[in-house]
Amino acid sequence: MEATNAELYRLALTDAPYVIAAYGILWISFVAYVTMTLRRVMRLEKAVVVLEESLERREA
Amino acid sequence: MADEILRRTPPAERTKVPGLSLRQYKAILRKDIVMELRTKEMVTSMGLYSLLTMVVYQIALSQSGSAFDPRTIAGGLLWLAFIFTSMLGLNRSLVHEKDQGCLEALLLSPVDRPVIYFAKASGNLIFLLIVETLTIPVFALMFLQQGGYGGSWWMIPLVLFAGSVGIAGVGTLLATMSVNTSGKDFVLTVLMVPLMYPLLLAAVSATSAAVLGGDGSISQFWSGIAGVAGYDAIMVLAAYALYEFVIGA
Amino acid sequence: MKQLRIAIILLLIGGLLTTTAFFMAFFTAEVQQFGTVTVASELDTAFQLVSVGDNGFSYGRPWFSQKIFYFHVPVAEASFLVLLLSAVFAVRFLMTRKRSFDTKSRIAMETSLVFVILTMITGVLWTRASWGVWWEWEPRLTTYFIMMLMMIAYFVLRNSIEDEERRAVYGAAFAVLAAINAPISFMITRVLESNHPVVFQSGMASSNLLPFIVAQVGMLMVGYAVYALRMSEERLGERIDAAKEALEG
Numbered sequence: 001m002e003a004t005n006a007e008l009y010r011l012a013l014t015d016a017p018y019v020i021a022a023y024g025i026l027w028i029s030f031v032a033y034v035t036m037t038l039r040r041v042m043r044l045e046k047a048v049v050v051l052e053e054s055l056e057r058r059e060a
Numbered sequence: 061m062a063d064e065i066l067r068r069t070p071p072a073e074r075t076k077v078p079g080l081s082l083r084q085y086k087a088i089l090r091k092d093i094v095m096e097l098r099t100k101e102m103v104t105s106m107g108l109y110s111l112l113t114m115v116v117y118q119i120a121l122s123q124s125g126s127a128f129d130p131r132t133i134a135g136g137l138l139w140l141a142f143i144f145t146s147m148l149g150l151n152r153s154l155v156h157e158k159d160q161g162c163l164e165a166l167l168l169s170p171v172d173r174p175v176i177y178f179a180k181a182s183g184n185l186i187f188l189l190i191v192e193t194l195t196i197p198v199f200a201l202m203f204l205q206q207g208g209y210g211g212s213w214w215m216i217p218l219v220l221f222a223g224s225v226g227i228a229g230v231g232t233l234l235a236t237m238s239v240n241t242s243g244k245d246f247v248l249t250v251l252m253v254p255l256m257y258p259l260l261l262a263a264v265s266a267t268s269a270a271v272l273g274g275d276g277s278i279s280q281f282w283s284g285i286a287g288v289a290g291y292d293a294i295m296v297l298a299a300y301a302l303y304e305f306v307i308g309a
Numbered sequence: 310m311k312q313l314r315i316a317i318i319l320l321l322i323g324g325l326l327t328t329t330a331f332f333m334a335f336f337t338a339e340v341q342q343f344g345t346v347t348v349a350s351e352l353d354t355a356f357q358l359v360s361v362g363d364n365g366f367s368y369g370r371p372w373f374s375q376k377i378f379y380f381h382v383p384v385a386e387a388s389f390l391v392l393l394l395s396a397v398f399a400v401r402f403l404m405t406r407k408r409s410f411d412t413k414s415r416i417a418m419e420t421s422l423v424f425v426i427l428t429m430i431t432g433v434l435w436t437r438a439s440w441g442v443w444w445e446w447e448p449r450l451t452t453y454f455i456m457m458l459m460m461i462a463y464f465v466l467r468n469s470i471e472d473e474e475r476r477a478v479y480g481a482a483f484a485v486l487a488a489i490n491a492p493i494s495f496m497i498t499r500v501l502e503s504n505h506p507v508v509f510q511s512g513m514a515s516s517n518l519l520p521f522i523v524a525q526v527g528m529l530m531v532g533y534a535v536y537a538l539r540m541s542e543e544r545l546g547e548r549i550d551a552a553k554e555a556l557e558g
Contacts, residue, residue, distance in 0.1 A: 007346075015373035018438035022377045022431045023331070026384070029427055030531065034320065037538050041313065044545035051552040058556070230486075237479045241469035250465050254458040255486060258494040287497045298489050302482040305403050309478035 084171045088179035092153070096187065106149045106191040113141040114195075114202055121203075130203045135267030138199060139223070139260050145195075146188050146227045147252055150235035151245045153184055158239050167307065177232065177303040181296075185228035192220050210273020215281060219270065222288040223263040229296035230255060233303055255295075262287030312544070316537035319530045326527030327380075333520035334379040341517075342369040374438030379520050381431040383528035385453075388424035391417050391532055392456070396488030399481035411477040412543050414484055415467070420536045422460045429457060448498030455494050459487040 096102050117137055121130060130137070157163040157180075166176055196216065200209070231252060238248035266284025269277040348366045395417035402410035432450065437443050444450070463483050470476040 013373070015438040018374055018434040019376050022434040023380065025430050025434075026380055026427055029423075029430075033423060034535065034538065037535070037542060041538065041542045041545060044542060044549060045310075048545055048548050048552065051549060051556065055552055055555055233482070233486075237466070237482065240475060240479075241466065242471070243465070243469040247466055247469050250462045251483065254455045254462060255490050257455045258490065258497040261494075262497055291493055291497070294489060294493060295486075298486060302403075302485060305478050306482050309472075309475040 081172060081175050084175045085179045085182075088166070088171070088176065089182055092180070092183035093186070095156075102149055102152055102187050103190055103194075105152065106145045106187065107194050109148050110141045110145045110191060110195045111198065113144065114198060117141075117203070129207060131207050131271055132268075134199075134204060134271045135264040137203070138196075138267060139264050141195060141199075142188070142192060142223070143227065143253070143256060143260060145191055146184075146224075146231060147245070147248055149187055149191070150184055150228075150231040151238070151248055153180070153187070154232075154235040154239040155244070163307075173304040173307055174300060176307065177300055180236075181228050181232040184232055185224055188224045188228055189221070192224065196220075204271070209271060211270035211277060211281065215270035216267065219263055219266040219281075219285060219288065222285060222292060223259060226259045226288065226292045226295060227256065229292065230299050233299040233306060236303070236306055259288055259291045259295075262291065310541055310544070312537050313541040316534045316541060319537070320534035323527045323530030323534055326523055327531060330379060330520045330524035330527060333523065334376055337516055338376075338379070338520050339516045341372040341375045345369050372439075374435055377431055377435045377438070379524050380528070381428060381435060382521070383525040384424050384431065385428040386525065387528045387532040388421050388428055390529065391421040391424060391536065392460075392488060392491070394536075395421060396484050399484035399488075402477065402481045403485075408477065411481060413540065414481060416539045416543060417536055418460060418463055418484060420532065420539060422457070422464075423535065424532060425453065425457045425460060429453065448495065451498055452491065452495045456487070456491050459483075459490065463487060 121128070124130075154163075157166075234251045234255070235248055238244055238251065241247045243250075262284045264284075266281050266288065269281040269284060345367045348368060395414050398410050398414035398417060401407075402414055432453070433443055436445060436450070463480060466483055467476050467480045470479060
């Protein structure tokens with residue numbers, strides 16, 4: 001294949017959007033999934049503390 | 061006869077009666093066949109369904125032109141018809157058992173669970189084979205007139221039997237699960253198609269080799285059969301092992 | 310909660326390792342080449358040109374999309390391991406009938422599904438960049454797609470059953486079937502030719518192997534951390550339900 005300088009650059013960079021998209025989706029999904037789970041865990045922990053305290057108060 | 065023996069034998073001694081499992085197996089299988097002979101519901105509905113599939117195939121191929129040879133995709137078309145027909149039949153057979161309280165009665169009776177599994181699977185296998193035998197000539201007549209059949213005559217029956225064993229064996233377990241869900245036939249489809257993927261791929265490969273014939277078709281046929289047989293052995297064993305848990309739940 | 314603390318620590322270490330691997334993949338790993346491009350005359354360019362005699366100059370095209378490999382494969386392997394974990398828990402549930410094993414099996418399946426979906430996305434982008442198509446019916450891709458469908462079917466099955474005991478048993482049975490089916494479909498699709506790159510057959514330069522191993526270890530930690538995190542969420546939910554019941558009763 002005959003190539004000019006611009007074509008060489010284009011060839012080297014055609015894959016770039018896919019690589020960026022792959023890593024972007026991977027990282028964003030992981031961070032989003034873990035953050036969502038962590039937030040739910042935090043909320044549940046607060047609820048557990050409140051509920052178990054009121055349970056103790058009622059038993060006392 | 062089997063009932064009498066059952067009634068007279070206390071549970072602890074059941075295993076000592078020789079040939080009892082075989083008699084129980086035959087009794088359950090006979091019950092399914094007698095019921096089918098009386099109503100003719102399963103074979104009629106499955107047969108009609110596969111005929112309708114042929115009509116759909118005609119529509120699908122109507123724009124392909126005369127140059128297109130349907131023989132190249134005949135294996136795929138056949139197994140597509142069989143897998144959907146079998147799901148209809150499996151669902152029906154287990155829905156009947158459940159609606160009429162037959163499954164519960166079977167569970168209350170002192171019959172070993174594996175016997176129930178093999179009897180139900182054999183019944184489904186027989187009905188599936190009947191429908192396949194009825195479908196094949198119609199399919200050949202409608203789609204395979206030009207070009208003819210390339211392999212030996214025993215190839216198609218062999219692959220049909222091997223494939224149907226897997227469909228009936230795994231399908232019986234899956235249908236037993238799906239009749240107890242709120243989704244019923246939809247759940248059966250969702251569970252069945254991905255699990256059947258390896259079997260169908262190998263069976264279609266073997267069937268295509270049988271229909272087309274030519275160089276290398278024999279080795280392709282046998283590797284397809286080997287795939288189907290391996291799938292049958294592993295998956296039917298797994299289904300048999302899991303059936304006891306599933307039916308008890 | 311001990312498990313929550315372990316999960317967060319593992320998550321931090323795993324995140325650190327995978328981030329390190331990410332930078333290593335782009336800065337220290339050797340750039341792989343994907344074919345060559347020839348140029349008639351010497352160009353004023355930043356690329357390394359090699360003279361090939363009368364035919365002008367050749368230039369090794371950098372294989373940029375190969376960089377996806379460093380994360381695609383670790384994520385895929387983590388998904389397999391977590392699926393295996395889920396099947397092991399399913400078997401243990403069927404043996405012991407302890408509810409905690411059912412929860413573990415379900416959470417492992419859910420974690421695995423997250424990893425499978427991420428593998429699919431990175432894989433499709435790889436396919437597009439390296440092979441020029443978005444999807445190819447190629448053994449590994451097909452097997453993986455079937456595996457994803459089975460995992461989705463697992464959750465469809467569970468969601469359509471009301472009774473808790475039955476839901477657990479059916480789910481466990483299907484998890485075992487799915488785990489057996491995945492290698493079978495892989496074997497069967499292997500019979501056909503594949504064009505999925507098999508990296509380890511040809512061996513890799515150590516500068517490429519190192520970021521891969523770091524990513525692999527990190528990803529396994531992240532996988533276990535996600536599983537443990539979801540488990541501690543489940544346990545908290547159970548505690549809340551118990552406390553609510555005690556308050557009402």
